[in-house]
Amino acid sequence: xxxxxxTTDQTQYLTFHIAGEExxxxxxxxxxxITYGTLTTVPQTPPSIRGVINLRGSVVPVVDLxxxxxxxxxxxxxxxxxxxxELNFGAEPTVMGIMADSVSEVVELFSDDILPxxxxxxxxxxDFLRGMGKxxxxxxxxxxxxxxxxxxxxxxxxxxxAAQPGLVSGAGG
Amino acid sequence: xxxxxQAILKTYVAESEEHLVRMEESLIGLETYPEDQKFLEAIFxxxxxxxxxxxxxxxxxxxxxxxAFEELLQQLRNRVLPVTKxxxxxxxxxxxxxxxxxxxxIAGAKEIGPEHQALLAQLINKNAAPAEKQRPPTPQDTKPSxxxxxxxxxxxxxxxxxxxxxxxxxxxxxxxxxxxxxxxVAHGRLRQALETPTHPIDEALEAHGQLERLSLDLQxxxxxxxxxxxGPIFRQYIRTVRDVAQASGKVARLLIQGDDVEIDLSMVEKxxxxxxxxxxNALDHGIEAPEVRRTKGKDPCGSITLxxxxxxxxxxxxxxxxxxxxxxxxxxxxxRSMGVVAExxxxxxxxxxxxxxxxxxxxxxxxxxxxxxxVGMDVVRRNIETLRGTVGVASRPDNGTTITIRLPLTLAxxxxxxxxxxxxxxxLPLHAVLECIELPAEERHNNSSRGVINLRGHPLPYIRLRxxxxxxxxxxxxxxxxxxxxxxxxxxxxxxxLYGARQTVIKPLGKRFQELSAIAGSAILGNGRVALILDxxxxxxxxxxxxxELGGSENESQGFLTARNDGPxxxxxx
Numbered sequence: 001x002x003x004x005x006x007t008t009d010q011t012q013y014l015t016f017h018i019a020g021e022e023x024x025x026x027x028x029x030x031x032x033x034i035t036y037g038t039l040t041t042v043p044q045t046p047p048s049i050r051g052v053i054n055l056r057g058s059v060v061p062v063v064d065l066x067x068x069x070x071x072x073x074x075x076x077x078x079x080x081x082x083x084x085x086e087l088n089f090g091a092e093p094t095v096m097g098i099m100a101d102s103v104s105e106v107v108e109l110f111s112d113d114i115l116p117x118x119x120x121x122x123x124x125x126x127d128f129l130r131g132m133g134k135x136x137x138x139x140x141x142x143x144x145x146x147x148x149x150x151x152x153x154x155x156x157x158x159x160x161x162a163a164q165p166g167l168v169s170g171a172g173g
Numbered sequence: 174x175x176x177x178x179q180a181i182l183k184t185y186v187a188e189s190e191e192h193l194v195r196m197e198e199s200l201i202g203l204e205t206y207p208e209d210q211k212f213l214e215a216i217f218x219x220x221x222x223x224x225x226x227x228x229x230x231x232x233x234x235x236x237x238x239x240x241a242f243e244e245l246l247q248q249l250r251n252r253v254l255p256v257t258k259x260x261x262x263x264x265x266x267x268x269x270x271x272x273x274x275x276x277x278x279i280a281g282a283k284e285i286g287p288e289h290q291a292l293l294a295q296l297i298n299k300n301a302a303p304a305e306k307q308r309p310p311t312p313q314d315t316k317p318s319x320x321x322x323x324x325x326x327x328x329x330x331x332x333x334x335x336x337x338x339x340x341x342x343x344x345x346x347x348x349x350x351x352x353x354x355x356x357x358v359a360h361g362r363l364r365q366a367l368e369t370p371t372h373p374i375d376e377a378l379e380a381h382g383q384l385e386r387l388s389l390d391l392q393x394x395x396x397x398x399x400x401x402x403x404g405p406i407f408r409q410y411i412r413t414v415r416d417v418a419q420a421s422g423k424v425a426r427l428l429i430q431g432d433d434v435e436i437d438l439s440m441v442e443k444x445x446x447x448x449x450x451x452x453x454n455a456l457d458h459g460i461e462a463p464e465v466r467r468t469k470g471k472d473p474c475g476s477i478t479l480x481x482x483x484x485x486x487x488x489x490x491x492x493x494x495x496x497x498x499x500x501x502x503x504x505x506x507x508x509r510s511m512g513v514v515a516e517x518x519x520x521x522x523x524x525x526x527x528x529x530x531x532x533x534x535x536x537x538x539x540x541x542x543x544x545x546x547x548v549g550m551d552v553v554r555r556n557i558e559t560l561r562g563t564v565g566v567a568s569r570p571d572n573g574t575t576i577t578i579r580l581p582l583t584l585a586x587x588x589x590x591x592x593x594x595x596x597x598x599x600x601l602p603l604h605a606v607l608e609c610i611e612l613p614a615e616e617r618h619n620n621s622s623r624g625v626i627n628l629r630g631h632p633l634p635y636i637r638l639r640x641x642x643x644x645x646x647x648x649x650x651x652x653x654x655x656x657x658x659x660x661x662x663x664x665x666x667x668x669x670x671l672y673g674a675r676q677t678v679i680k681p682l683g684k685r686f687q688e689l690s691a692i693a694g695s696a697i698l699g700n701g702r703v704a705l706i707l708d709x710x711x712x713x714x715x716x717x718x719x720x721x722e723l724g725g726s727e728n729e730s731q732g733f734l735t736a737r738n739d740g741p742x743x744x745x746x747x
Contacts, residue, residue: 038596038702040597040695040702040703040704040705041597041644042682042686042689042692042705043641043642043643043644043689043691043692043705044642044643044689044691044692045686045689049685051703052682052695052703053703054697054701054702054703057680057697058680059680059681059682059683059695059697059703061683061685061686094683094684094685
């Protein structure tokens, strides 16, 4: 599960915001970050798949994790980004994009700083998390992107914390 | 497994498969011409190479098996044993066994399965050679844990399942490299012309024109590198014909024509199933039993011809049999009982025979009573349609049946027709588009997602693509209808804008979107955006199915088919 680091190692993570929460992905899995451009929606796909983009000649699907996690989607601003990540499922690596409201920073975490995710309280199904990273005073949710994105057609039941009425903007449909 | 070794194994598998196919082919040749030494030599060479390679890579069991195989061949070569049907069948079964054994050995199996063991014993018996090599498997050997072997075998299959490598002539590569270099130079020229404001615009245009030509050239070269000859694909069916004919008590041979015609590599895999189906059908229903053929004054050995040829911008593959042909009356009766057409007897042969490709037709209960080949032909058509091809059938009683498959030269580029809905652009394959008309004024107020318009006296059902795809953009005042035709069905798609025909390079959408039957792929537009390419047959099937589910009865959904005016015979569907 670890991306090749042992207990004394430190690993860099890219952190970004989705629906007010800060998430992290191991930096080795991030290919690039691009600004949000026009997406082509693909009909008959789950709402969490926002569409596809042209990434220098390859067609790359873009996933909105807010929809997937049952969180309110945020409006697109000029800070909205698409984080392009590389997944390992099956034999060939797959490239996908994750919508992020904004990208914040690269943090270095020792493996001691990564604590198991609590069984409830987070917005995200703990199966999708590698743990919670202690970055200074705050916690970031470290995503297991292979799991999150391979199960991208399944929309997860809204977890307890996300039950805030009146925030769903209706986008992504 | 380290990468180099894996690469070697991959080559070994590919080569072994080539040898096995050639051995099969020669074995069948040998069966027909037992005196011909060249077949024996060819089989011998193949077996020997497989044996040597297996030993070199550390697969002793495969090597042992191949050795026994070779020994038997030696006996045949020295005329110690005669070439009999039985021997040939044993050898063919051994080829099959080798085909399974090699992946198993690579996956880590140290022993061969019991049935292969038995086959080995048979080979050795036949050789009447001292059986010292045949050692009863010790319990220790026979329990290589099943689990890991199976798992790795799957990995392995993922490795070789698709023929995703191609050998390219080094000269072709050099030519591509040359072109790439020239393109770089042309880019420089264009840039220079653009950067100097005093330069006349002509120069930039000329540089641009040159760049365009070179790019097209390069594209063509790359396309060419993707092409492979059909010969090896066709030859695989020599074995199918032999086995199926034997199983059904018939005699038939496969003739191959045009084996040097090249097709796009990506089509090869998708052609295999349809061809197998068609050949089985030809043998099951087309070719008669030898005694029947004799009474008809035909050669008791039936012949099936697989033929490939170029025709304009398409590749044509024909499967011709000299069997009984399709029984028109039986098809007509079946069509009548299905209630699709009131007077099936009035239809032309062509129209009537095309019913064998209808899905409902083939799954009907009484299909075995039909001499026509209904079984699974809808699958054939569907597979060919995914290759953007068409399939047709012609038949004459007692003269046989010809099935014609037409395929585009390449799958990488299509002639597309762009349409717009709101901000989105969709591309339709041009061959599916018949014409475009403006949505009549009286239909503009129809807010439903579908309707029917009058197209020169014929009703044309249409759907609003915007609603079908659930797009939320507002509908413009004027809409257009693209008239499409799929098989015998004509229908309209209401869209906002018509952008016209354009050459479109297809980009795969990836596994994630494979399930979408209405979307064939994607293309990148001039402005860098992605446009989806519609799979028109898939879309139509979806629409018709949804219509049925929405409370329209079976008959009503057949009513969707009413709009047609493509033949001299007016046909009415209920």
